[in-house]
Amino acid sequence: MEVVIAPAEELARLAADTIEERLRARPESVLGLATGSSPLKVYDELARRHAEEGLSFARARAFMLDEYVGLAADHPERYRNVIEKEIASRVDFAPDAVRGPDGLADDLVAACADYEAAIADAGGVDVQILGIGTDGHIAFNEPGSSLASRTRIKTLTAQTREDNARFFGDDLDQVPQHCLTQGLATIMSAKHLVLLATGKGKAEAVHQLVEGPISAMWPGTIMQMHPHATVLVDDAAASRLQ
Numbered sequence: 419m420e421v422v423i424a425p426a427e428e429l430a431r432l433a434a435d436t437i438e439e440r441l442r443a444r445p446e447s448v449l450g451l452a453t454g455s456s457p458l459k460v461y462d463e464l465a466r467r468h469a470e471e472g473l474s475f476a477r478a479r480a481f482m483l484d485e486y487v488g489l490a491a492d493h494p495e496r497y498r499n500v501i502e503k504e505i506a507s508r509v510d511f512a513p514d515a516v517r518g519p520d521g522l523a524d525d526l527v528a529a530c531a532d533y534e535a536a537i538a539d540a541g542g543v544d545v546q547i548l549g550i551g552t553d554g555h556i557a558f559n560e561p562g563s564s565l566a567s568r569t570r571i572k573t574l575t576a577q578t579r580e581d582n583a584r585f586f587g588d589d590l591d592q593v594p595q596h597c598l599t600q601g602l603a604t605i606m607s608a609k610h611l612v613l614l615a616t617g618k619g620k621a622e623a624v625h626q627l628v629e630g631p632i633s634a635m636w637p638g639t640i641m642q643m644h645p646h647a648t649v650l651v652d653d654a655a656a657s658r659l660q
């Protein structure tokens with residue numbers, strides 16, 4: 419695991435460099451996209467490189483990490499809509515090239531199995547962008563998640579619902595209770611993991627991720643087992659590292 423400590427703008431450039439290198443080497447690359455605040459500067463930088471430097475996503479595909487269950491198709495916080503707004507609509511992905519788990523499916527279990535199959539059919543994810551929750555979750559694999567898990571339905575913890583209430587007008591009742599999420603084994607199947615974390619609130623999660631024992635109670639710690647994991651953190655998020 420490599421850990422880079424730098425200001426947030428530099429971290430975003432480094433993550434964008436990784437994606438750009440992959441796309442220039444193989445335009446058909448498969449990207450893994452995260453939602454939340456952590457990757458926003460990366461998406462801004464990729465959109466800029468697309469507009470100003472001709473970086474193309476036209477032959478690439480992308481898979482999202484997770485999705486809330488039950489949010490209406492046009493809800494602005496539905497992750498598929500967030501990804502559309504933050505990155506997909508700003509670059510030149512082909513129609514239907516970006517996929518997320520279907521949180522509105524009648525059969526959610528089947529939707530999870532379909533999603534796993536789609537990732538495998540695409541040849542797996544080449545570069546997976548990740549954030550980390552204050553409780554150490556990656557995607558929505560909350561503490562206690564099986565380290566061998568695949569895409570499935572999960573219940574969000576009270577901590578994560580509180581953390582995410584800011585996206586729902588600070589109204590906790592509006593935050594969904596359930597989600598579909600790639601499992602930890604799904605994420606570990608990606609060829610390169612790039613995790614971004616900034617701010618003091620992430621310091622304990624980053625300490626556990628990098629220096630803690632591998633444990634389902636800090637799900638991000640599974641990344642210690644990955645052969646190619648990059649952790650990009652600012653000074654505040656790195657403040658508990660030894």
Ligand code: F6R
Pocket residue numbers: 451452453454455456457483484548549550551552555556557558
């Ligand atoms: C989102 C996701 C989550 C977030 C995490 C951190 O797709 O998978 O694991 O990465 O909750 O969220 P932010 O970046 O908003 O602090």
